[in-house]
Amino acid sequence: MSTIRRYHAAAWDEAIVFELGAPGRRGVVPPASWAPPSTEPSFAPGLRRESPPALPELAEYEVRRHYTHLAQQTLGMMGVSLFGTCTMKHNPTVNEQVGARHEIAEVHPRQDPSTYQGVLGIVHSFEAELCNLSGMSAFSFQPGGGADAAYLHAVITRAYHASRGELAQRTQVVTTAQAHPCNPAAAVSAGFEVITLPIEEGGYPSVAALKAVIGPKTAALMLNNPDDMGIYNPHITEFIDAVHDVGGLAFYDNANFNGVMTRLRARELGFDACMFMLHKTFGAPKGGNGPSVGAYGCSEELARFLPGPRVVKNGEAYELVEPDGSVGRVREFLGNVPQVIKAYSWTRAMGTEGLRTAADISVLANNYMEKRLMAIRGVSMSLPGKALPRLEMTRYSLEEYRVETGLTGGDVQNRMTDFGIDAFWMSHEPWIVPEPFTPEAGEMWSKEDLDEWIDVLEHVLEEGRRDPELVRTSPHNQAVAQIDGSGLNDPETWAVTWAAYRRKHAQV
Amino acid sequence: MTVSVGVLVNPIAGFGGTLAMHGTDELPAARFDEAVEANWAGHRMTLALDSFLRTGGEAEFVAVQGLLGATQLAAAGIHHRTLGSPPAIRRTTRADTIDAARRLLAEGVEVLLFAGGDGTATDIAEAIGTRMPVIGVPSGVKMHSEVFSRSPVGAGRLLADVILGRASSELAEVLDVGEGGFSGVVGMLLAPRSHEALQGAKTTTVGSGSSAARGIARELVAHSDNAVTWVIGPGTTAGAVGEELGFEPTLLGVDVVHPSGLVELDVDENHLFDVVSAAGHPQLVLGVVGGQGFLLGRGNQQLSTRVIDSIGVDRIHIVATAEKVSALFPPVLLLDVDTPSSLVGYRKVRTGSRNSTVMRVVDAAAQFESAQR
Amino acid sequence: MTGSAHPYMANSAAGSMQALLDVVGVSSAEELFAQIPAAHRGDSNIVPSAGIRSEQQLRRMLEDRLRGGISTESHVSFLGGGYWKHYVPALCDEIASRPEISTSVWGTPSSDHGRNQAWFEFASQLGALLDLEFVGLPVYSWGCAVGHAVRMAARMNGRSVVVVPSNLDRERRLVVDTYCGYSELNGAVTVREVAVDAATGMISLDALAAAVTDEVAAVYIETPNSWGVVEADIARMIELTHDSGAQAIVGVDPIALGSLASPADFGADILVGSIQPLGIHLNAGGGVGGFIATRDEEVYARQFPTLQVSIAPTTREGEHAFGLTLFAQSSYGSRELGNDWTGNSVYLWAVRAAVYLALLGPQGMHELADTVVANARRTAELIDELDGVSVRYRDSIFKEFIVDFSATGKSVEQINAGLLARGVLGGHDLTGSHDGLDGCALYCVTEVISEDDVHHLLGALAEVIAA
Structure with missing residues (x-):
């Protein structure tokens, strides 16, 4: 065995921010209003706050030092982290710097699309690249993570079956025991029942088990492949065919795309929709738990159900449109755009051969x-x-x-x-x-x-x-x-805020 | 606050394993001393208590005098309080175990830790039923009952969780060879389950166990009509349907609820066949027995092939908690029946009100043969 | 890989790759894909593109595509609509950019202790502003927070209708509709609109009383509302809601709470809102983030779909750490039995918001709110003085207000085009969004708008209207 590193984390014994500072200290001072002083009461009676919010009072350097200490007391990926199912990646600094440019960071999503063509153009190019990698016809970047993309699939499944007049009948989503928990959870949140296929002796669920539970009630199949054990279900195309035969949709949770990039395309396997996590597979940082993007891709047939706004190219111009059968929104606006741009940059840096x-x-x-x-x-x-x-x-x-x-x-x-x-x-x-x-x-x-x-x-x-x-x-x-x-799970002792802690643990 | 913990050791448990004796229930008297000398269960109990003491909960151990606990605790140097005088006879029996458990209960202990196997669990269930939580330190040869922790260390940690208030108790099925020589659910105990929720750590799921069973029951009953003749198989998960229908199920036998509302408890095969043959809409709720995944032939021989065929496969609801089915690998449910059953094949298994899984139902004998190949 | 290694992949160096191959005992990685049937392979269908290994060239490519773009920095912007430009303190950028924080994934309560503490401080400081003690870690957006809160309420009381104001911003409304589901399926909630009084811009109390029947799981109100108006009778609305046994969910702007009382003080049960104004850039829409907060009562806590960290002791005397509480009720803990679903969200924004609130403090938040409302009302007053232009409800707004251009004979689209040519991003076009709003726009004015900016706008508006 080689020598083991002698390591110690920074340990500042850092106080809670409420314990720092002193009354009257200021961190950032907002500008005074330029409006002439008004004599009118600003708000209806009783609406004003009677006492200031119980926030901490710190000088600016104290805030900087405190949060820098907290950063130093965070390992993040600065050691070695092989956190499985999350695909730890290099997050290039150049992407952070480009993402902070005003042409991205200071764009209001309600600006006229003509004013931020550069941003929309990159989003469009990246969509094209994901279509290339998956064989799908369209992508939405609105979902705020992989789980949200699974939810979007459940939502699109609803709209698809409703458009055919079959929703009342199609109430069941089939998934597997090795699918990420968000798949069954998102399906239930959208109103479906869930049938979970177990892993059998070969390491994956069987076609026979699937066929025993699908039929006219089946709305969709939602699964990953390979799974979190690195096992590939070689019968996946039979799964998809069987679900299609009974009128269901097949969704590919591509959380484990890293090992099969450039080798497998979701659409060619027969899937109707798929999902990529830009904060995992495509080099955008995870930020502790987002901002993240679950890029949701689908077939031409399902594209009309995608949430708006979608970026489309009309001649030389990029425009925002609402698809005619759109499910509306799973979240406001276009998605976590800076993460999309970072993912685009990462993908261009890698190239097909790099992937x-x-x-x-x-x-x-x-x-x-x-x-x-x-x-x-x-x-x-x-x-x-x-x-x-x-x-x-x-x-x-x-x-x-x-x-x-x-x-x-x-x-x-x-x-x-x-x-x-x-x-x-x-x-x-x-x-x-x-x-x-x-x-x-x-x-x-x-x-x-x-x-x-x-x-x-x-x-x-x-x-x-x-x-x-x-x-x-x-x-x-x-x-x-x-x-x-x-x-942690006792209502008498848990405290997710400082105020709760002070109230419940008054002696400390 | 100090919690009073009863400690009970079956002094000969575990000894049978090495002799391929399938337990010590029928240990020859001549070998009793040898079994006591091996002190397998006492050793396992010591491991559990050591594990508990390291986590540092406030507990007072209480044991009955002699080989049923106090002797082993004294030998291991674990501080404890002793109840009563030594038993008159040297060789302990089932009756002594039952008596000891009752004395500990009477003494006011709040949780019982025992070392033994399914036989010991059966005796304790007979003695105290569900009147206090019981943790099994796995020390026997057969340990299919749901009261056993995965290891002595695990039992010690679970005890710590109980004392810290991090656990809640649920009904646990005790499985053993019962009357008539078949194995099945022979009793019920109250078993604590811990709720540990550290970041990234295994957690107890919500909606599992008894609440899942209630959810399944509500869903089944809500989607039925008054014409149904309910047949409720043994076990807590199926039993929840009985509770939903408003009666207290036997849990150990097969109960029937007629469309009239008439309830018949613990019916035999002949009568059951008559009932289902005559019923317009019979519905069978069938639970999964124990850790091996038996569906038929373990404590529910009343559900014979002719009864099953008469009810019809489409009217059989297989129910099990997600905990129970996810512990089964491969995901197979077993039938121990003499004649081929129409249940063989992939069957949907309800695991909650809005969720289910699918498992392969096979003939146990066939499964055994394929494993041999 | 031909040629030299790729900078993002250490083992793409030929020697490193070979060392791995040697140990595994294969001559090429291709041999390791044996599990995948040949018929499944799609390699040949991918249109290849070359990689850009030079950081300089990569940056240049991106910057060339972005250069010339218009933003709220290059132009004066009056855009809002639940998504607002406030000043982002420099320190928010610095802390959020630290690689320990930005690359963290999950960790343990010890190894990612600092980040967990920042999350706790986010919840604690936001809770202080809201006067509530149970605050979940962020959800995807404000609209998503509303959707989850409605579902929480429906699970609690088993009812199936939510009442929302008729003027609810379209982006949020569409999200709420999605979360409420389809009646054909289980757990659907019906969305019932309550009318807004056109005279006051506030929810009509009579209409609300009529709407809140005993099927109503929750009433969702916003203050300031989607037209910028601060609801005067929030206490009465909450009372009406409670009278019928429904939950009162209120959407708030955290910035306004620097000087306004929290609706929790009037009995609101669940507060939701956006964290975007708390130190998060506009990001072309990629700055959305929502919060859900309630009183620290178990009956509410058990319904949260979020993760949250609780302060807890460690095995070292006097020391704290932060661990996930109620993890088992999330979908991570219980799959489909959890509350809705939980996944990656926007937790880095929680760190920004924590820094933001620590910097502003009680005085800063108070002064900021006062500045914002004073700037906004003065701007509204000045715009109202323009010929053919009027501002609605300008005495009861916080930072957004409706400007009615219908008397100018020009559409908002035409006006905004004219403003853009003069360096101004005009307000959000409300035409078609609600009865009586054709020719109207929603303007947003915060602390970032200077007096000069407003005079620039007024001058430009005068020209555009006259043109």
């Missing part, structure tokens, strides 16, 4: 990790021997290690952060293997980074065998110690 290389590397690096991880005592993989070689992810289990030491994946995860390795992703619900963990190598991280990640895991597992308490009570080198989560 292919990225897919190659992400699959190769995953198989490299698998070789090394499977040599570690206590680590096993989901469905061993099945569906090999895995694509860009493999799901592993620490169950053997837990039986041996009593330590859980959560314990190991916490201890790994003591070496600057950020949390791994365990698994979405439901857990098919116990104590799961799902690293995703992606194309950005170097071989040395992957080795460091694996070395740290191995080191932590050994530590746990020698001294389980060290691992169980970790982290020890992080910004703060292990959280005591016992009160």
Whole structure:
């Protein structure tokens, strides 16, 4: 094993912003009004605030120092983070700078489209590039993330069946146990019932299981492929055909696109719609949890249901239109436009060959990790021997290690952060293997980074065998110690605001 | 605040496994001392208590004198309070386990931790029923009952969650070989489930367990009419339909609700066949038994092939909580029946009011043969 | 990959790639795609394009496409409509640009502690402004916040109608309609409009009383409303709502709450609104972000579809960390059994808003609100003085107001074209949006509009109208 990095996070023992500053201090001072003083009462009686809001009062430098400390107490991707299912990518700084230009950042969405043709042109070009990569006919960037794109699909499914007079009959959406939880959740939110196909012995659901539950009630199929275990369902086209045969739509959650970029096109597989996450696969930063974009692509037949506004090219001009059968909106305006522009930039920088290389590397690096991880005592993989070689992810289990030491994946995860390795992703619900963990190598991280990640895991597992308490009570080198989560779901103790905390924990 | 925790150890549990004896229920008297000497269950209990003590909850352990707990705790150096005088006989029996559980309950302990297997769980269910939460430290040979934690360490952590108020209790099915030699649901215990919600950590889902069962029941009953003759199979998930229909199901047997509202509890096969044959609209609610996914042939032999065929496959609602079905891999439900059943094939399984899954129903014998290949 | 490595991919260097291939034991990555049937492959159908590995060339390509674009920086803008230009303090940009924050993904309560604290401070400071103690992390937008809040109310009381004002901004209304669903399916909510009194620009109390029947799950009101008018009788509206057992959902502009009392003080149950004015750029529409807040009561908390972080102790004496609370009721925790659905949203905007509110503080928010309303009312007054132009409800507006150009004989479209040629982005055209609004535009004036800007507008308007 190579040398393990000596690491310690910044630990400022930083107070809550309300504990900082002093009465009367000012951070940013707004301009006074230029209007002549008025003698009239401004608002109807009783509408004015009686006392100022209980906000903190800090000098500007105090605010800067405080939030800089908070940034320093955040690992983000500044160590090694192989957070599976999220496809950690390089987020080039140049895109941040371009995105901050006034021609993007200061554009009001209600400006006449003629005034920001550059922005609309890039959005249009990127739509064309995603059509090229997916075979779809049109894309909407309005959904605010992958889950929102799944919701948009459920909404478009409603509109599609309603337009054929069949909505009252088509109340069921079929998904799989390995589809992201947002798929069934979005379907139910749109009013559908959900039927979840289980993973069978081969590592994926069977066509027979699907056929047992589809029929005149079927509205849509929503699934991913490959799934989060890196397993590709080779019968996917039969799934789609079967759903089409009974009159349903097929939606491809392309969350796991990284390993199959330039090799698979959703439309050619037969899907009616698909979704790409620009904040994952296409190089836009995640920002902790957005702003993100779930780019929703669909066939020519479904394009008329897309939400407005859509960017279309008319001669040399880019215009905004509302499709004639539009579902309206899932969100106001055009979408997270700066993220679309960053994704466009990233895609142009990569080029088709770069995208292919990225897919190659992400699959190769995953198989490299698998070789090394499977040599570690206590680590096993989901469905061993099945569906090999895995694509860009493999799901592993620490169950053997837990039986041996009593330590859980959560314990190991916490201890790994003591070496600057950020949390791994365990698994979405439901857990098919116990104590799961799902690293995703992606194309950005170097071989040395992957080795460091694996070395740290191995080191932590050994530590746990020698001294389980060290691992169980970790982290020890992080910004703060292990959280005591016992009160998080108790209404007497939870406090999502400082005011609630002060009220419930008055003695502190 | 200190919580009083009852500790109960079946001193010979787990010993049978090494002898391929399928449990210690019929352990030869001559080998009793050997089993006590092995102290498998005592060791597992110690692991669980160590795990609990590391998390540092406030608890007082209470055990009955002798081999049913106090001896093992003393040997492991774990501080505890002892109840009563040593049992008169050296070799403990089922009756001693039942007696010990009742004494702990009478003493006012708030939660019971026991080390044993399905047999021990059965005895405790008989002794105290659902009058206090019970955590099983897995220490037996057969552990299909829903009361067992995944490991001794897990049991210790769950105890800590109970004491910290991070757990709520649900009915748990106790499975064992019951009267007549068939295995099935033989009793009920109250089992705590913890709610841990750290960032990125496994969480207990909402709408699972008993609330999912209620949701399924409401949906089924709401979409039925007064002409239905309901046949309610054993288990809590199917039983929820009985509750929705306004009666207390036996949970261990098959109950019938006639269109007239007449309820018949725990009916036998002959009568059941007569009932469903005569019924215009029979509907069977069938739960999944235990951790192995048995649908028929485990504690519900009343639901014979002729009864199933008479009801008709389209009128059979298979119900199970998502927790139970997601623990089954491969996703297969088993039938242990003598004659071929029309239930074989992919069947929809309701897991909630608005959600369901699909599972392959197979003949257990055929499944076994294919596994052998 | 031919030639040299790509800067975004460390292992595209030939030696690194080969080292991986050697360990895996394949000669090419292609061998690792064996799971995918050949018939599924679409490689040959992709039209290839070359990559741009030079950052300089890439930047140039993008800048060439963007250059010359008009924005609210190059022109004076009076555009609004629930989406407003306020000053973005420099520090908001600096903190949000820090790579630890901008690249963070999920982490643990320890490893991403600072970001979690910033989220907690977002909820806490916004809560202070709203006078509410339970604030979820942001949802996609204001309209989405309304939609979720309506669904929360419907789940709570099992009713199926929501009452909304007839003048609700079209963008938000379309989102609400989507969230309310189709009657053929489960859980649908019917949207019922309540009339706005054309004389006052406020919801008619009589109409509201008639609309709020016992099927009504919730009443959604905005103040200031979509025509910029501050509802005078908000307390009475909430009372009417509660009288029929419905939930009172109120949409607010956080900037206005610097000097206006929070509707929570009048009994509003769920407050929603936009976080965009709190330090977030317009971003061509990509700055939307919404919030949902309630009293800290379990019955409400259990209905939130959002994630939220709670302060909690750590194993070290006297130390805090921030962990997800009620995670299990999200779709992450419970798939389709969760409350609606949860996914990536706009949490980086929460960090911006936290910095913004810490910078402004109580005095700043108060002064800002006063400046905004004074600037807006003065501008309204001056526009109203123009021949053929009138401003509606100008004594009860906050920062937006309706300008009626119908007497000029020119359409808003014509006027805006003329203004654009004179360096002004005129107000949002309301023609066709509601009865009686043909020839009207919604103008927005905030602290960023100077007296010179207004005189520029007045001069341009006079010319355009006369032309």
